Amino acid sequence: MTAPRTTPAPPAPPVSTPAPDVPVEPAPRPVVRARPRPFRARLSPYLLLVPALVPVAVALGWPLLRQFVISFQEYGLAQEFGQPAEWVGFDNYTALLSDPYVWGVIGRSIAFCLVNAALTMVVGVGLAVLLTRVGTAARTVLQVGLLLAWGTPVLATMTVWQWLFDSQYGVINWLLAGPLGAEGMRQHSWIIEPASFYFVATVIVVWMSVPFVVFSVYAGLLQVPDEVMEAAQLDGAGPWQRLRHLQLPMVKPVLMIVGLLQVIWDLRVFTQIYVLQRAGAPTRETHLLGTYIYSLSKEFSMAGAMATIMLVITLGLTVFYIRRMLREDV
Amino acid sequence: MSTAVPTRARGRRTGGAGRRALGALAVVLALVWVFPIYWMVSSAFLPTNRLRTSEPSFFPVDGTLSNFRRVFSDGTFFDAFRVSLAVTGITLVAAILFAFLAALAVSRFRFRGRKSFIVTILVVQMIPAEGLFISQYRLLDDWGLVNAVLGLTVVYVAAILPFTVWMLRGFVSGVPIELEEAAMCDGLSRTGAFFRITFPLLAPGLVAAGVYGFLQAWNEYTLALVVMTDPEQRTLPLWLQGMVEANKATDWGVIMAGATLISVPVIVFFLLVQKRMSAGLVAGAVKG
Known part of the structure; x- marks a missing residue:
């Protein structure tokens, strides 16, 4: 598990040095950052991701999933008019x-x-x-x-x-x-x-x-x-x-x-x-x-x-x- | 080091003729790449009777504007222009804003799921949109968004976002966090430090991502073909293809005038900002 960190994240790894895949240990903190991390700050990276994730999930992810599911079904003219599609395996x-x-x-x-x-x-x-x-x-x-x-x-x-x-x-x-x-x-x-x-x-x-x-x-x-x-x-x-x-x-x-x-x-x-x-x-x-x-x-x-x-x-x-x-x- | 001087001088001298030959090669190759565009513009100024001859006219001397007049004379060009403008505008604003926030999260925070997000961004770019468009059409159809600017915008934003995030991530990582930390030591808040210090340094990156998004949305054909089936809602590329099919083999002049009209503004814009864009593409590619 990667420890959620608040104020400043470590600098991005320089080119060509692979970033550690291992959990990032909280580095020894300077005095200014000694306060406990507020919940809001831990949440913020996720909030920043939401606007990008929603359109991609809706307009790419969902069609992809639906198409994948339907590829295992018989979906013809009858289904266009509301009949449930039949599973046909492969x-x-x-x-x-x-x-x-x-x-x-x-x-x-x-x-x-x-x-x-x-x-x-x-x-x-x-x-x-x-x-x-x-x-x-x-x-x-x-x-x-x-x-x-x-x-x-x-x-x-x-x-x-x-x-x-x-x-x-x-x-x-x-x-x-x-x-x-x-x-x-x-x-x-x-x-x-x-x-x-x-x-x-x-x-x-x-x-x-x-x-x-x-x-x-x-x-x-x-x-x-x-x-x-x-x-x-x-x-x-x-x-x-x-x-x-x-x-x-x-x-x-x-x-x-x-x-x-x-x-x-x-x-x-x-x-x-x-x-x-x-x-x-x-x-x-x-x-x-x-x-x-x-x-x-x-x-x-x-x-x-x-x-x-x-x-x-x-x-x-x-x-x-x-x-x-x-x-x-x- | 004293040996270096003659060596290098000799290298220069023997390289002189070779360098000129390479230069000539470069110019010839430049002509190969330019010729189709030159031909498009040149044909646009020629009347039909000079295009339909056994000897092509290589220079549009005594050209005419009649091809352009005919493009403008029916309103479909302006309709398509309006649709393209609306789709591109909304797509651009949404995609850049969303991508910027995501890039920020990825390169300024360490959080659980960060790596999975980056992998997702990479993998999403592998998904062939050309295999998805039927499914996307059905989705928009369910929502009544076929033949709607909003519908096309949604699929464009989703298509452009992954690469834009990838590109901006390189730029944000490229601004040393120490700059922000120093500002914070001097009493700015984290947000303040970001907007006063980092943000201005990101302007080239945002411009690059913006141009990338603009070109993608403005020039896109496939999804527009699938989503905008109503001739009233055609974007410019669809309009041009419609004109090709209507006039092909009879009137290349008016087709070339149409092609020139939709290309020239794009090319000008592209030339103005391409340096930053190339830098952005490479920054996005190379930096971790």
Whole structure:
């Protein structure tokens, strides 16, 4: 049990020192704080948490719970009109997981997530390192470019990418057919084939995710002291060695959290896929987890079961990260 | 140390050409990232007959404002703007206030359940909202909050809070408690010390969290799609997607004008405060 403390809590642990998981013993108190702790003060941290906990519990926790429960029930049209739902055990899960199509969706989603997260991290870290090694002018230009891409609303981005990839007047087909001489690309539809649909989606997702990675990692790289870098240089470490053995290890905490976020975001990608589907792609062949669950919205039980499966996949992909982060950070 | 000088000078000189090459690479990459946005703005100023040609026009010389006029001519843009403004405004105020209080509790108090709360905050961020929206829709439906600003606001606040708490926690921990203690030794109350000493130092953190929340709520599409089914209650992203579906393949100019209109204010705002926001994201990520 952690002893509830009143006036001043111990300073937050410094970075990289894991906070003790063990009960915090009341430290010897200075004279000013010798009075017994008033009840109000012991209560106050909980009162401060209430406003944050209530919306999260109501709008996330409760739907999550309800969906989980309903995934074990038969919830159809009759239940919409007030009939009590029937318990069906794992029937919904069995139905979903014995469907090869569902496995296709799961496999595609995981593949899409890992490819996109990996590409985003590689390009992002590459650009962040590039920022540390170029002059002020080039750095500013690249930073502004990335910021513009980062700041643009997703829907606007999706809209302009559709226009760029437009089969008839899109500039990408023009570029391929005209200056690059690939005549067959003149009327090419990019989203009609699943493989090229995912290619377009990957280009867009990586393009919009990279700036966040670049700026987070670049900010981390700036924290690496110049003296350390110079000392390494004097000792004969080349640029690659300095990056590999010095800079990257020192920004590891940033890389971890940014990588984790990329995996989570790319697994739950919805808007980009949905908008591209609406642009005329075959939906059944291009569903990923998010759009597939959306397409199940009329079958509440199935959607609940599918969402639970998605949650399990997310945890499966991230549990390693989370455990590392908890060990190092809390 | 005398050997250091020639070594470093040599490093500089050999690095000179390489550095210029890297600089050129950086500029090319910048163009790759900027081009879609440039293309959006440029197309917005071109009349349809110049967009539907076999040779694209790369510069909007002799451009026109007609695309923008057509966006403004029907009132749906302003309706969507009002809805977006209301949703974002309420979400922002609620989320920042609640997150700030929670961050305070977590980084200034030691109490039972503190660690569980932090773990919850982390795990909640793992929950794929895309798997929850149907259930959230039903919840709002039960309360008659579908197609209501308040309904969308509730799910937005819940969505934004965890990350905001995480981020602000880094900032609050970053202000040394000793500053407050010193003020308390000088006779300020705990609350007084907090508001006079720590709070002003937290301003950048609050700005960062605010911008994060603003961008999330203003740009959000998925939940809006599920909750705001009534065309009257569309937010700006829904409005834009509706316009794409109505004009696609016929009139990209007016679509690009719409996209430009909803992007430019956001980009300007983002550029003004992004430094603080990036610092906040990293502070939230790195500090314990």
